[in-house]
Structure formats: structure tokens, C-alpha cells
Amino acid sequence: AVYLDNHSTTKPDPRVVAAMMPYFTEIYGNAASVSHRFGWDAAEAVDHARGRVAEAIGADPKEIVFTAGATEANNLAIKGALPLLKRRGDHVVTTAVEHKSVLDVVERLGREGGWNVSIVTCDENGLVEADAVREAIRPETVLVSVMTANNEVGTINPIREIGALCHERGVVFHTDATQAVGKLDLDVQADHIDLLSLSGHKIYGPKGIGALYVRRRDPQVRLKPLFDGGGHERGLRSGTPAVPLIVGLGEAAALAIAERAVDLPRIRTLRDRLEAGIRERTSDVRLNGHPTARLDGNLNLSFAYVDGEALMMAMRDVAVSSGAACTSAEPEPSHVLRAMGRDEDSARASLRFGVGRFNSAADVEYAIEVVAKAVSTLRVHSAAWSA
């Protein structure tokens, strides 16, 4: 089987695994233990990793809070910041294309938390325009959350522009950069970012670890922790630091930056070949996502005249994602594709390919073959196709 689902998660880089191993076997101290070597060694490793993560986004190491992943980072950013902003206003802006760990948080605060919420929509390419955000901001807006790059269609948002307009208006700006770290040139200063979420397992690091960047020395950017406890991570995230995972995240972030110049053009070439190969063999294919402002590894296609579920079944040998969340009995068409204006059938009959660091040209040729065969077989049985 071929793995082309790198937006979902990535294979841990063997160098990341090697970097983590000693922290399982030898250096197992509690990084919060200040009275002995075991603790000091662990603390030193955590500090080193903190510096590497900070460097990847142009932050200061003191601005990095380790969390259990981007879901927690998003929750901490929004649920942590809002209570302390409430005296200034009661309005939050986010977008229709966010990951559920942002969208559901904001929607719940709108339903249950006494917040007024504006959900900005995207254009037909999944792009959130800065003007749309500008129009949504009101005098009582205190927080804007717009993702850097979308996890389904790969569209890259103009976050520098959005960050700048937030700061002109004194609004705190959060971005979920889970899919963008290591893939785009991110700089929290130049991009006017106050809070940024990232995750280890999207960058060839371990699962269950992520971080939230929290801007320092800005009285507006203060957080209330999600849980009480030992006061780790400057009081923002209690819980014994997951030293091996933190080391893995640090290694993954450093590798992503060091190898970006080689990795990304290679990934883009493979992605472009995948699209060209599929189009050579298959008609009535539509790209979902921005034609140019898109992550290098992303390819999201809708196939007309095929049933989405049947298409997924036929794709078993090639790991991809579909435009329907298969977590429930009744697959829901993707909220991102729906926001882009795709109808339900087209959203369902879509495949998301994510090309990554460990993919080869042979993987891509194989996937082209499987897709072409699957689609043509399904269309033979499709009444709409033959009509």
C-alpha cells in the first residue's frame, strides 16, 4: 500500500525516533525535578527543544508552551485568551474552513458562553480574504482566529495581511499553523501573530505533542490555563512535561526548517505529476483548493459521476482521505468543500492526496493507476456518466 495521507499524519522521521529514544531509556528524569542530574538532563533537553520550535516560527523560546497537540493548543489559545479579554469586548471572528478544534470551540462559546461570533466565509478556492476579515471586525471584537493553511484543500491564507489589520485595530490574532509549519516561511513578528498553534505529527514528529506560541510582553495576550495543577510551562500547561515527545517535536521542527529547501520542491514536483497523471487518464476532474496559493504537497480533487463511498472503497491500496468524514455512520460531506460552494455529491466524491517527505515517484505512478482504474470502473456503472 502507498501512503498519500500526509495531511492526516506523517510517518515519524527515523532521525526523530532516534533523537527520542534516549529519553525513554536513559534520560527518564522529570524535567521539573530541580534537585538531581536526572531532572537537569531532562530539563536541558526540553529547553533545547523549546529553542528549536521557537526558531521555526521566529519566536522567543519563552513564548513556547508545549501541549498535547494542536487540538489542545487551539483550545488553550481561544478558551484561554477570551476570559481575560471580555472586559474589552464580546465578539470573536473565525472562519468557516477552520479545523473543528477551532470552529467547534468558537461555536460553543457563541451558544453557551455569551460570546458573539462571526464566521467569515471563504472564496471558491477556500481562501479567506483579508477584506472579509476586515469587514467582520467590529469595535467590540477582541479575537480573530484564521488558519494559516487549510488541512483539506491546502489553501494558504494571507495571514500577514490579516495579522496586520488585527493589530491596527488592537485585536488579538490567533492562527492555527498546524499544516503550515515547516512548509511556509512563518515569522510571528512579521506576520503579526499573537497566538500560533502547531503539532508534531504533521511534521514527521510524534503524535500527542504540539505547542502554542504565546506573544510575550503584550498585556492583551494573556491566557487563563485550561487546567490547574503543578504550574508547569509558566503556569499555562500543568502536567509533567512529555520529555521524549518534546525532544521529538524539537528535532522534527529543526529538520523541517533545515531540509525545506530540498524537500518542498521535490514534494511539489511529485504532487504536480500526480495531478497531471490523473488528468491524463481521467476526465471530469475538478481541483478543490487554490490553484497557486496552496501547500506543495496538497492535491484535492472531485470526480464527477462517481459515488464518493464507492470511490473510497476502490482506493483501499492507496491511503488518502475523502471529502466526507467517515467517523459517523452517515458520512458528512466536508464543511470546507461545502463552504467553497461544492454540492454534497461533489464534496463526497472527492479525494485528498497529501504528498510528503517519504513519497517516491513510484508511489505517485501507482496512485495514478489506482485512481484511473477506480474511476473508470465506477463510471461504467454510473447512469449519469453514460447518459
Ligand code: PLP
Ligand atoms: N488543526 C489542523 C489544521 C489540523 O490539520 C489538525 C490535524 O488534524 C489539527 C488542528 C489537530 O492537531 P492534533 O492532531 O495535533 O490535535
